[in-house]
Amino acid sequence: MAVSPVLVIKVVDNTSVGVRARLYDDFSEHEIVLNSVLTYWWANDMPPAIKFLELLDSVIKRTINEIMPHKMLNLKYKVKSNDALEKASEIEIKLISITADDVGFKIDGDSIFLKNLRKVEDDFEPKELLTTFDQSIETPDIVLKKYMEMKN
Known part of the structure; x- marks a missing residue:
């Protein structure tokens, strides 16, 4: 029986998002601290929902x-927002599939819900929008070489 790699996404009290990948006994983990990035995006007038994605x-x-060093990462997810992503103050991300060089990942904690991404006016009327992202992200050869060296 083949063991599938696992990707775990965990939101902690709307203050951070943890991302952890595991394959056998090997794992890597990173955390997105929302207060820090949101403050930067607000100060520089950047759309927080888009920047978070x-x-x-x-x-x-x-x-x-x-x-697992890889050349191509394929991500597919749905995003539900309360306005166009440029203006959204709330988003819900539902991960559908993740593959790295055609190796599929099991997804644990496949939903992320974030609110208060930006201030809304008193007369704000939410309009629910659903967008599906299906993208391929390539690792540049020089970066892939570094990851391969780190792995060995």
């Missing part, structure tokens, strides 16, 4: 590369 993609890629 970009950061999450990057953290998942890095976490998996540390236990």
